[in-house]
Amino acid sequence: MTSAKDDTLERRLGWILRGGVVASTALLAIGLVLSFLPAGMSFAPMLLQAGLVLLVATPIARVAASAVSYLIAGDWMFVVLTTIVLVELGAAVAAAIHAQ
Amino acid sequence: MPSAASTLIVLAAGGGAGVLGALLGIGGGVVLVPFLNLVLHFPITQAAAISLVTVIATSSTVAASRSGAHLVNLRLVMVLEVATAAGSLLGGLTAQMLTQSALQRIFGAVTFVVAILMLLRLNTRNVLPDDAETGVLGGRYYEEESGRAVAYRIKRLPAALAASFVAGNVSSLLGIGGGVIKVPALNAWCGVPLRAAAATSAFMIGVTATAGAVIYFGHGQLPALPAAAAVIGVQLGSRAAMTIGDRLTVRWLKILMAAVLFIVAVLMFVRGNA
Numbered sequence: 001m002t003s004a005k006d007d008t009l010e011r012r013l014g015w016i017l018r019g020g021v022v023a024s025t026a027l028l029a030i031g032l033v034l035s036f037l038p039a040g041m042s043f044a045p046m047l048l049q050a051g052l053v054l055l056v057a058t059p060i061a062r063v064a065a066s067a068v069s070y071l072i073a074g075d076w077m078f079v080v081l082t083t084i085v086l087v088e089l090g091a092a093v094a095a096a097i098h099a100q
Numbered sequence: 101m102p103s104a105a106s107t108l109i110v111l112a113a114g115g116g117a118g119v120l121g122a123l124l125g126i127g128g129g130v131v132l133v134p135f136l137n138l139v140l141h142f143p144i145t146q147a148a149a150i151s152l153v154t155v156i157a158t159s160s161t162v163a164a165s166r167s168g169a170h171l172v173n174l175r176l177v178m179v180l181e182v183a184t185a186a187g188s189l190l191g192g193l194t195a196q197m198l199t200q201s202a203l204q205r206i207f208g209a210v211t212f213v214v215a216i217l218m219l220l221r222l223n224t225r226n227v228l229p230d231d232a233e234t235g236v237l238g239g240r241y242y243e244e245e246s247g248r249a250v251a252y253r254i255k256r257l258p259a260a261l262a263a264s265f266v267a268g269n270v271s272s273l274l275g276i277g278g279g280v281i282k283v284p285a286l287n288a289w290c291g292v293p294l295r296a297a298a299a300t301s302a303f304m305i306g307v308t309a310t311a312g313a314v315i316y317f318g319h320g321q322l323p324a325l326p327a328a329a330a331v332i333g334v335q336l337g338s339r340a341a342m343t344i345g346d347r348l349t350v351r352w353l354k355i356l357m358a359a360v361l362f363i364v365a366v367l368m369f370v371r372g373n374a
Contacts, residue, residue, distance in 0.1 A: 006174050006175070007170075009174060010172060010174055013163070013174075014163065014164040014165075015164070017160035017161075017163050017164040017306070018160070018161070018164035018165075020160060021157050021160045021161050021164070021335075024157075024331075025157065025331060025332060025335060028327075028328035028331055028332060029328070029332055031324075031328055032107070032325065032328045032329060032332065035107075035325055036104055036107075045324060048324035048325065048327075048328050049324060051328060052153060052317070052322065052324060052327060052328070055153055055156055055157060055331065056153065056156060056310055056313050056314055056317065058156065058160055058306070059156060059159070059160065059306035059307045059309075059310045060307075060310060062160075062306070062307075063181070063307060066174075066178060078175070078178055081178045081179055081181075081182055082178055082181075084182050085178070085181045085182055085185050085307065088182070088185035088186055088189055088311065089185060089307070089310060089311055089314070091189055092188075092189050092192060092310070092311040092312075092314040092315050093314055093318075095189075095192070095193060095314075095315055095318065096314045096315050096317055096318020096319070097318060098318070099196075099315070099318040099319045099320075100318055100320075
Protein backbone atom coordinates (compact mmCIF):
# COMPACT_ATOMS: atom_id res chain seq x y z
CA MET A 1 0.00 0.00 0.00
CA THR A 2 1.73 3.16 -1.20
CA SER A 3 -0.24 5.65 0.81
CA ALA A 4 2.04 8.66 0.22
CA LYS A 5 1.95 8.16 -3.57
CA ASP A 6 -1.83 7.85 -3.47
CA ASP A 7 -1.97 11.15 -1.57
CA THR A 8 0.06 13.01 -4.20
CA LEU A 9 -2.06 11.51 -6.97
CA GLU A 10 -5.27 12.45 -5.17
CA ARG A 11 -4.06 16.06 -4.79
CA ARG A 12 -3.12 16.30 -8.47
CA LEU A 13 -6.43 14.83 -9.57
CA GLY A 14 -8.11 17.36 -7.27
CA TRP A 15 -6.41 20.22 -9.16
CA ILE A 16 -7.61 18.88 -12.52
CA LEU A 17 -11.17 18.48 -11.28
CA ARG A 18 -11.30 21.89 -9.60
CA GLY A 19 -9.71 23.62 -12.61
CA GLY A 20 -12.14 21.94 -15.02
CA VAL A 21 -15.22 22.82 -13.00
CA VAL A 22 -14.17 26.43 -12.32
CA ALA A 23 -13.28 27.09 -15.98
CA SER A 24 -16.40 25.39 -17.38
CA THR A 25 -18.71 27.11 -14.88
CA ALA A 26 -17.17 30.48 -15.79
CA LEU A 27 -17.81 29.82 -19.50
CA LEU A 28 -21.39 28.71 -18.77
CA ALA A 29 -22.07 31.75 -16.56
CA ILE A 30 -20.75 34.22 -19.14
CA GLY A 31 -22.62 32.38 -21.92
CA LEU A 32 -25.81 32.44 -19.86
CA VAL A 33 -25.64 36.19 -19.21
CA LEU A 34 -24.71 36.98 -22.83
CA SER A 35 -27.69 34.94 -24.08
CA PHE A 36 -29.92 37.69 -22.75
CA LEU A 37 -27.92 40.67 -24.02
CA PRO A 38 -28.55 41.74 -27.63
CA ALA A 39 -24.82 42.37 -28.11
CA GLY A 40 -23.77 38.90 -26.92
CA MET A 41 -26.42 36.71 -28.50
CA SER A 42 -24.32 35.77 -31.52
CA PHE A 43 -21.47 34.13 -29.61
CA ALA A 44 -23.29 33.03 -26.43
CA PRO A 45 -24.14 29.58 -27.90
CA MET A 46 -20.46 28.99 -28.62
CA LEU A 47 -19.47 29.78 -25.02
CA LEU A 48 -22.23 27.51 -23.68
CA GLN A 49 -21.12 24.63 -25.92
CA ALA A 50 -17.48 25.14 -24.91
CA GLY A 51 -18.45 25.17 -21.22
CA LEU A 52 -20.44 21.93 -21.54
CA VAL A 53 -17.71 20.17 -23.53
CA LEU A 54 -15.08 21.24 -20.98
CA LEU A 55 -17.26 20.06 -18.08
CA VAL A 56 -17.81 16.63 -19.65
CA ALA A 57 -14.10 16.38 -20.55
CA THR A 58 -13.02 17.03 -16.93
CA PRO A 59 -13.60 13.51 -15.54
CA ILE A 60 -12.07 12.03 -18.72
CA ALA A 61 -8.94 14.13 -18.12
CA ARG A 62 -8.90 12.91 -14.54
CA VAL A 63 -8.91 9.25 -15.65
CA ALA A 64 -6.22 9.96 -18.27
CA ALA A 65 -4.03 11.66 -15.64
CA SER A 66 -4.46 8.65 -13.32
CA ALA A 67 -3.42 6.30 -16.12
CA VAL A 68 -0.27 8.34 -16.85
CA SER A 69 0.59 8.52 -13.16
CA TYR A 70 0.27 4.74 -12.72
CA LEU A 71 2.31 4.23 -15.90
CA ILE A 72 5.15 6.37 -14.51
CA ALA A 73 4.98 4.46 -11.23
CA GLY A 74 5.05 1.14 -13.14
CA ASP A 75 1.85 0.03 -11.40
CA TRP A 76 0.68 -2.17 -14.30
CA MET A 77 -2.47 -3.52 -12.73
CA PHE A 78 -3.82 0.04 -12.39
CA VAL A 79 -2.52 1.10 -15.83
CA VAL A 80 -4.69 -1.67 -17.29
CA LEU A 81 -7.76 -0.74 -15.20
CA THR A 82 -7.62 3.00 -15.97
CA THR A 83 -6.99 2.25 -19.66
CA ILE A 84 -10.14 0.09 -19.76
CA VAL A 85 -12.12 3.01 -18.27
CA LEU A 86 -10.65 5.35 -20.92
CA VAL A 87 -11.68 2.89 -23.67
CA GLU A 88 -15.22 2.77 -22.24
CA LEU A 89 -15.42 6.57 -22.16
CA GLY A 90 -13.96 6.65 -25.68
CA ALA A 91 -16.74 4.28 -26.79
CA ALA A 92 -19.32 6.73 -25.38
CA VAL A 93 -17.66 9.59 -27.32
CA ALA A 94 -17.62 7.43 -30.47
CA ALA A 95 -21.33 6.61 -30.02
CA ALA A 96 -22.05 10.33 -29.56
CA ILE A 97 -20.15 11.29 -32.72
CA HIS A 98 -21.82 8.47 -34.67
CA ALA A 99 -25.26 9.78 -33.59
CA GLN A 100 -24.64 13.20 -35.14
CA MET B 101 -34.41 35.38 -27.52
CA PRO B 102 -34.82 32.53 -25.01
CA SER B 103 -37.18 33.06 -22.12
CA ALA B 104 -35.43 34.64 -19.14
CA ALA B 105 -38.17 33.43 -16.82
CA SER B 106 -37.83 29.75 -17.75
CA THR B 107 -34.04 29.97 -17.44
CA LEU B 108 -34.40 31.48 -13.96
CA ILE B 109 -36.82 28.70 -12.96
CA VAL B 110 -34.27 26.06 -14.05
CA LEU B 111 -31.53 27.94 -12.14
CA ALA B 112 -33.70 27.96 -9.00
CA ALA B 113 -34.59 24.27 -9.44
CA GLY B 114 -30.87 23.50 -9.72
CA GLY B 115 -30.30 25.52 -6.54
CA GLY B 116 -32.94 23.53 -4.67
CA ALA B 117 -31.50 20.23 -5.92
CA GLY B 118 -28.00 21.39 -4.89
CA VAL B 119 -29.14 22.25 -1.34
CA LEU B 120 -30.96 18.93 -0.89
CA GLY B 121 -28.11 16.96 -2.44
CA ALA B 122 -25.48 18.49 -0.18
CA LEU B 123 -27.58 18.24 3.00
CA LEU B 124 -28.71 14.66 2.40
CA GLY B 125 -25.59 13.27 0.76
CA ILE B 126 -27.55 12.12 -2.27
CA GLY B 127 -27.26 13.69 -5.68
CA GLY B 128 -29.96 16.23 -6.42
CA GLY B 129 -30.81 14.45 -9.69
CA VAL B 130 -33.53 12.39 -8.12
CA VAL B 131 -35.56 15.60 -7.60
CA LEU B 132 -34.19 17.64 -10.53
CA VAL B 133 -35.15 15.11 -13.22
CA PRO B 134 -38.84 14.81 -12.19
CA PHE B 135 -39.08 18.60 -11.77
CA LEU B 136 -37.71 19.23 -15.27
CA ASN B 137 -39.83 16.45 -16.77
CA LEU B 138 -43.15 16.70 -14.92
CA VAL B 139 -43.30 20.42 -14.11
CA LEU B 140 -41.33 22.10 -16.90
CA HIS B 141 -42.23 19.45 -19.54
CA PHE B 142 -38.72 18.73 -20.79
CA PRO B 143 -38.62 15.27 -22.46
CA ILE B 144 -37.23 12.83 -19.89
CA THR B 145 -34.07 12.25 -21.97
CA GLN B 146 -33.32 16.01 -21.88
CA ALA B 147 -34.11 16.15 -18.15
CA ALA B 148 -31.67 13.25 -17.57
CA ALA B 149 -28.96 14.88 -19.72
CA ILE B 150 -29.25 18.21 -17.87
CA SER B 151 -29.13 16.43 -14.53
CA LEU B 152 -26.06 14.39 -15.55
CA VAL B 153 -23.98 17.50 -16.29
CA THR B 154 -24.89 18.90 -12.86
CA VAL B 155 -23.79 15.56 -11.38
CA ILE B 156 -20.38 15.92 -13.09
CA ALA B 157 -19.95 19.40 -11.63
CA THR B 158 -20.96 18.33 -8.13
CA SER B 159 -18.82 15.19 -8.12
CA SER B 160 -15.76 17.06 -9.35
CA THR B 161 -16.19 19.82 -6.76
CA VAL B 162 -16.69 17.35 -3.91
CA ALA B 163 -13.77 15.19 -5.07
CA ALA B 164 -11.45 18.22 -5.25
CA SER B 165 -12.42 19.54 -1.83
CA ARG B 166 -12.08 16.18 -0.10
CA SER B 167 -8.55 15.48 -1.33
CA GLY B 168 -6.12 14.92 1.52
CA ALA B 169 -8.72 13.64 3.98
CA HIS B 170 -7.90 10.00 3.07
CA LEU B 171 -11.60 9.24 2.81
CA VAL B 172 -11.49 8.59 -0.93
CA ASN B 173 -10.12 5.12 -1.65
CA LEU B 174 -8.45 5.84 -5.02
CA ARG B 175 -7.51 2.23 -5.78
CA LEU B 176 -11.05 1.08 -5.14
CA VAL B 177 -12.27 3.98 -7.34
CA MET B 178 -10.11 2.82 -10.26
CA VAL B 179 -11.30 -0.80 -9.94
CA LEU B 180 -15.00 0.00 -9.61
CA GLU B 181 -14.93 2.60 -12.40
CA VAL B 182 -14.34 -0.20 -14.91
CA ALA B 183 -17.76 -1.59 -13.97
CA THR B 184 -19.58 1.70 -13.49
CA ALA B 185 -18.43 3.17 -16.83
CA ALA B 186 -19.55 -0.01 -18.63
CA GLY B 187 -22.95 0.18 -16.95
CA SER B 188 -23.24 3.85 -17.78
CA LEU B 189 -22.32 3.35 -21.43
CA LEU B 190 -24.97 0.65 -21.74
CA GLY B 191 -27.55 2.80 -19.91
CA GLY B 192 -26.97 5.78 -22.21
CA LEU B 193 -27.43 3.60 -25.28
CA THR B 194 -30.51 1.86 -23.82
CA ALA B 195 -32.15 5.22 -23.03
CA GLN B 196 -32.19 5.98 -26.75
CA MET B 197 -34.29 2.88 -27.42
CA LEU B 198 -36.90 3.21 -24.66
CA THR B 199 -40.05 5.27 -24.79
CA GLN B 200 -40.65 8.22 -22.47
CA SER B 201 -43.33 6.27 -20.58
CA ALA B 202 -41.05 3.25 -20.07
CA LEU B 203 -38.35 5.56 -18.67
CA GLN B 204 -40.89 7.25 -16.40
CA ARG B 205 -42.01 3.89 -15.02
CA ILE B 206 -38.40 2.83 -14.37
CA PHE B 207 -37.74 6.20 -12.71
CA GLY B 208 -40.80 5.70 -10.50
CA ALA B 209 -39.62 2.25 -9.42
CA VAL B 210 -36.06 3.43 -8.67
CA THR B 211 -37.31 6.49 -6.74
CA PHE B 212 -39.49 4.21 -4.63
CA VAL B 213 -36.47 2.09 -3.70
CA VAL B 214 -34.38 5.22 -2.99
CA ALA B 215 -37.09 6.51 -0.61
CA ILE B 216 -37.10 3.23 1.30
CA LEU B 217 -33.29 3.17 1.48
CA MET B 218 -33.33 6.71 2.80
CA LEU B 219 -35.64 5.72 5.63
CA LEU B 220 -33.57 2.63 6.47
CA ARG B 221 -30.13 4.31 6.14
CA LEU B 222 -27.66 1.55 6.76
CA ASN B 223 -24.59 2.23 8.82
CA THR B 224 -22.36 -0.72 9.45
CA ARG B 225 -19.17 0.66 10.95
CA ASN B 226 -16.70 -1.90 9.50
CA VAL B 227 -13.63 -0.26 11.06
CA LEU B 228 -10.56 -2.18 12.25
CA PRO B 229 -7.63 -1.00 14.42
CA ASP B 230 -5.13 1.13 12.49
CA ASP B 231 -2.43 -1.57 12.43
CA ALA B 232 -4.72 -4.17 10.84
CA GLU B 233 -3.76 -5.68 7.47
CA THR B 234 -5.95 -3.95 4.83
CA GLY B 235 -5.05 -5.85 1.66
CA VAL B 236 -4.33 -4.13 -1.68
CA LEU B 237 -7.69 -2.38 -1.93
CA GLY B 238 -8.42 -1.60 1.71
CA GLY B 239 -7.84 1.80 3.23
CA ARG B 240 -7.03 3.81 6.31
CA TYR B 241 -8.26 7.20 7.39
CA TYR B 242 -8.53 9.44 10.41
CA GLU B 243 -11.96 9.12 11.96
CA GLU B 244 -13.11 12.46 13.37
CA GLU B 245 -15.78 11.05 15.68
CA SER B 246 -13.45 8.77 17.61
CA GLY B 247 -10.31 10.87 17.07
CA ARG B 248 -8.19 7.93 15.90
CA ALA B 249 -6.90 6.36 12.70
CA VAL B 250 -8.93 3.40 11.49
CA ALA B 251 -8.49 0.79 8.76
CA TYR B 252 -10.82 -1.38 6.70
CA ARG B 253 -10.58 -4.32 4.34
CA ILE B 254 -12.62 -4.86 1.18
CA LYS B 255 -14.90 -7.89 1.27
CA ARG B 256 -16.91 -9.32 -1.66
CA LEU B 257 -15.32 -7.29 -4.47
CA PRO B 258 -17.61 -8.94 -7.09
CA ALA B 259 -20.63 -7.53 -5.21
CA ALA B 260 -19.07 -4.05 -5.30
CA LEU B 261 -18.41 -4.42 -9.03
CA ALA B 262 -21.99 -5.59 -9.65
CA ALA B 263 -23.44 -2.69 -7.64
CA SER B 264 -21.22 -0.24 -9.54
CA PHE B 265 -22.36 -1.65 -12.88
CA VAL B 266 -26.04 -1.36 -11.91
CA ALA B 267 -25.48 2.13 -10.48
CA GLY B 268 -23.80 3.25 -13.71
CA ASN B 269 -26.63 1.79 -15.75
CA VAL B 270 -29.39 3.44 -13.71
CA SER B 271 -27.39 6.66 -13.58
CA SER B 272 -27.24 7.31 -17.29
CA LEU B 273 -30.66 5.83 -17.99
CA LEU B 274 -32.34 8.19 -15.53
CA GLY B 275 -29.89 11.06 -15.01
CA ILE B 276 -29.23 10.44 -11.34
CA GLY B 277 -25.83 10.05 -9.69
CA GLY B 278 -26.12 6.43 -8.63
CA GLY B 279 -24.48 7.00 -5.24
CA VAL B 280 -27.72 5.91 -3.69
CA ILE B 281 -26.99 2.37 -4.93
CA LYS B 282 -23.19 2.34 -4.49
CA VAL B 283 -22.95 3.75 -0.98
CA PRO B 284 -25.25 1.24 0.76
CA ALA B 285 -23.73 -1.64 -1.22
CA LEU B 286 -20.14 -0.69 -0.34
CA ASN B 287 -21.12 -0.11 3.27
CA ALA B 288 -23.37 -3.06 3.96
CA TRP B 289 -21.76 -5.76 1.77
CA CYS B 290 -18.19 -4.82 1.08
CA GLY B 291 -16.74 -3.68 4.37
CA VAL B 292 -16.28 0.01 3.59
CA PRO B 293 -17.12 2.42 6.46
CA LEU B 294 -19.96 4.79 5.59
CA ARG B 295 -17.91 7.99 5.30
CA ALA B 296 -15.27 6.34 3.13
CA ALA B 297 -18.01 4.72 1.02
CA ALA B 298 -19.73 8.08 0.48
CA ALA B 299 -16.48 9.87 -0.43
CA THR B 300 -15.33 7.06 -2.75
CA SER B 301 -18.71 6.93 -4.47
CA ALA B 302 -18.85 10.73 -4.89
CA PHE B 303 -15.42 10.64 -6.52
CA MET B 304 -16.49 7.96 -9.03
CA ILE B 305 -19.82 9.52 -9.95
CA GLY B 306 -18.21 12.08 -12.29
CA VAL B 307 -17.00 9.29 -14.58
CA THR B 308 -20.34 7.48 -14.33
CA ALA B 309 -22.26 10.61 -15.36
CA THR B 310 -19.79 11.46 -18.13
CA ALA B 311 -20.39 8.32 -20.19
CA GLY B 312 -24.14 8.98 -20.11
CA ALA B 313 -23.91 12.75 -20.65
CA VAL B 314 -21.68 12.34 -23.71
CA ILE B 315 -24.23 10.03 -25.38
CA TYR B 316 -27.18 12.37 -24.71
CA PHE B 317 -25.03 15.29 -25.93
CA GLY B 318 -24.32 13.46 -29.19
CA HIS B 319 -28.04 12.81 -29.71
CA GLY B 320 -28.76 16.54 -29.36
CA GLN B 321 -30.59 15.97 -26.07
CA LEU B 322 -28.59 18.44 -23.97
CA PRO B 323 -30.17 21.90 -24.38
CA ALA B 324 -27.30 24.29 -23.63
CA LEU B 325 -29.08 27.15 -21.89
CA PRO B 326 -31.08 25.13 -19.33
CA ALA B 327 -28.02 22.92 -18.75
CA ALA B 328 -25.90 25.98 -17.98
CA ALA B 329 -28.58 27.36 -15.65
CA ALA B 330 -28.89 24.03 -13.82
CA VAL B 331 -25.11 23.58 -13.43
CA ILE B 332 -24.76 27.07 -11.94
CA GLY B 333 -27.85 26.62 -9.75
CA VAL B 334 -26.66 23.29 -8.34
CA GLN B 335 -23.24 24.71 -7.50
CA LEU B 336 -24.72 27.77 -5.77
CA GLY B 337 -27.15 25.52 -3.90
CA SER B 338 -24.58 23.03 -2.68
CA ARG B 339 -22.23 25.85 -1.62
CA ALA B 340 -25.06 27.49 0.35
CA ALA B 341 -25.90 24.16 1.97
CA MET B 342 -22.32 23.66 3.15
CA THR B 343 -22.54 26.84 5.22
CA ILE B 344 -25.83 25.82 6.89
CA GLY B 345 -25.34 22.05 6.85
CA ASP B 346 -23.47 21.71 10.11
CA ARG B 347 -26.00 23.70 12.10
CA LEU B 348 -28.98 21.85 10.79
CA THR B 349 -30.26 18.52 11.95
CA VAL B 350 -31.02 16.54 8.81
CA ARG B 351 -33.20 13.86 10.36
CA TRP B 352 -36.53 15.60 9.66
CA LEU B 353 -35.25 16.56 6.23
CA LYS B 354 -34.60 12.91 5.39
CA ILE B 355 -38.15 11.99 6.36
CA LEU B 356 -39.52 14.91 4.32
CA MET B 357 -37.32 13.92 1.39
CA ALA B 358 -38.50 10.31 1.57
CA ALA B 359 -42.09 11.60 1.48
CA VAL B 360 -41.30 13.76 -1.57
CA LEU B 361 -39.68 10.77 -3.29
CA PHE B 362 -42.72 8.57 -2.67
CA ILE B 363 -44.87 11.28 -4.29
CA VAL B 364 -42.40 11.54 -7.21
CA ALA B 365 -42.54 7.75 -7.63
CA VAL B 366 -46.35 7.79 -7.78
CA LEU B 367 -46.43 10.77 -10.21
CA MET B 368 -43.91 9.09 -12.51
CA PHE B 369 -45.95 5.87 -12.51
CA VAL B 370 -49.17 7.76 -13.23
CA ARG B 371 -47.57 9.77 -16.05
CA GLY B 372 -45.79 6.70 -17.41
CA ASN B 373 -49.06 4.76 -17.62
CA ALA B 374 -51.15 7.63 -18.96
